[in-house]
Amino acid sequence: MLLRLAWRNLWRNPRRTAIVLAAVAIGIAGSLLSMAVNYGMVDQMVRTAIETELGHIQIHAVGWEDDPKLERMLADGGRAAEHVLASGPELRASTRRVRVDGLAISARGSAGVAVMGVEPDREPAVSVLRDALLDGEWFGQSRLRAVIGQALADQLEVDVGDKIAVSVQDALGELTGGGFRVAGTFRTSSSDFDRSTVLLRLAEAQQLLALGGAVTEVVAVARDDDEIDALAQRAVKSLGGTAEVRTWSELQPLLLYMVQTFDMMAWYLYAAVFIAMAFGIANVLLMSVHERTREIGMLRAMGMRRGQVIVLVVLESLLVTIVGVVSGLGIGFAGALALRDGIDLSAFAEGLASYGVAPRIAPVLRPSDLLIPLVVAGITAGLASWWPAIRATRYRPAEALRRS
């Protein structure tokens, strides 16, 4: 009953209500879209890191995180770790890697690089590196082939088919090196990674480093983001103190900070927009209550209680806000949908790539994007209606009626 009354009251002055609705809708749609683009950017940053080198979970020898020395290796070649990972349903794929710092040298220059020994047949299930091939092929058939970042190839001034030398310090502490022919080059979304990565075959890297069968890490991806923790926990339980199990967020806490900071920012943004709206909503309600002095007096005279008058005004406030928020969310979602192929920011490609973001950013909507505006809107509507509601109850029926 009160709800119907409130709804009708809103449309008594359609122009006024429409303007408030428009303000709320535009504010919400704008906030939703800009947050969605921000999330899209962070999401990409995380994905790039996971898909190039982090994976969801990495398993190392104990002590590797504090002091990543070549001595700290999985001596069994990661067999135990892979066995544990594969024993449950959460795993999508895993692979083994060797990783060491080294120097890449060509006839034209040299660069400091991370040398990664990968399993050519298993790596593509875990990372995007093979899909990111720009030129040449993924190792191919011949021996002693390397796949390197395109940015590194540019710096060394080499093309596919040219030779590079890779210098490293082996497990015995000796400086050693080997010649490799560039089989292919790749370009990922991270300029850092492309500038500093040389991929070798795992077996050839182990030989170069005099490692025997040992590997640095086992990298795994879960079937689903929700299953990462379960997978990690199972690995921790089974491997106990014999290995270090780390999820991507433990390996790159800064990425997690980034995600959390954006979550925080969303609240601030919505709060700021809603405070600005609250003034407008309060203003309209105040006017409408003032105009209805006589009517409210009449209702009171006919037996409407003070509490009911308050509920009526609060309902009007809630209705206008919620209708505004819902239409704003609708517009925002439609906008995000229209932009789902991504916003082209190639003019800023270098800046984005230095943070591991591709130049095409698609907005990402999350469940919290629905929740936060509704929660904040509810609070705002309540607060904004407080003053008008109190005013409405102050009219004494007799005086209000006399004012006609």
Add this chain to the structure above:
Amino acid sequence: MSELRLAWRNVGRNPRRTALTVAATVFAVLLVVDFTALTRGVHEKMIEDSVRLRSGHAMLAAPGYLAERSLDHFLELDSAMIARLDAVPEVEGWAPRVVGFALVSQDVTSQGVALLGVDPRRESSVTSLPSRVVDGRFLSADAERGAREIVLGKRLAERIGARVGDRVLVYGVAYTLESAYELFTVVGLAQLPDARLERTLAVVAMADLQDFLAFGDRVSEVALLARSADRTEPLRQALVSSLDGLVPAPMVHPWPEVMPDLEQILILDDAGLYIMLAILVVVVGFGILNTILMAVLERQRELGVMLALGLRPSAIFRVVFLESILLAGLGLVLGLGLAIPIGLWMEAHPIVMGEQLAGLSEFMGMEPVITSNLAFSTVWKSALVILVVATVASLYPALKAGRANPVDALRSL
């Protein structure tokens, strides 16, 4: 004049409504001015950190160097060029560098590094590298050629397990493409705001690096410091004309060319800020629109009488427009009255970030301190935006008021 008085009185007619609208405007002004100041401060700090860490405000290098950064592109720093560098008053300081790549190792752990050869006497005139040594000391200015001192980033040293006084093996490829190795003595560890750089930077005396790389007296680049970041362009122009005639002529690259990624990130960040503020201002603009429209609709009768008495529609339009400007102006004056002191206070009291945000700033490569920077241009531009919004918001109600029909208005009496 009478129009202004009329408008002013109308604004005062419904004090509650005016108060709410003004409060919304004050809120918007506060956010617009102080957030812009905060962002500006962060951006200037990011530029300054990068400039004073490594690049300088501008860089002098051979054509093609910037794209490849290899030893193939070099400068001959002869007396003629030194004289010209010293002769340009816009150049606050300059420092030559040789840049190479090498593996640095201690025992069994090695790490690839950017090997920066600097002139210890000149380096502090451009970057703050010498003062960032937290353990030990920077390269001594009067060490002989061949002393082979090295300063490592702190994280780099931790990684390879090196301490001050240790000798580390540096292994690289010389200009002649022969491999080169040499022992260097660690004299200091440097802490840098950019964690990535701290993991991969090693600094040695330029002369030692020239010998190590068999590079002769060539240098890779000369970092230049302007009097301030916004004097970069005058510095570039002065240098270009001063170096004119040198063969081969070196290129002068201002910092956005040296660090295009930084400039782009700042532009994107600005865009994000402006979008957010625009949303806010539009919401407040709708509030003003509603207030003025209501005020006009309430006064239909009164406006009709005024028109019937011979007031021109254009005068009515002006009164309504002035009301809107007065309303926004009031919010603006009060808003700036709050925003400017707060902005100045934030400027004087830099915010030290908590642990979580400190991690983020490490990611961005800056120190975890936010110093706000309130510029006069921010203040007047914000004022302009608010007034423009108020003007636009007043158009519809003002047109409506000017079109009020005297006969209808009077009949509704």
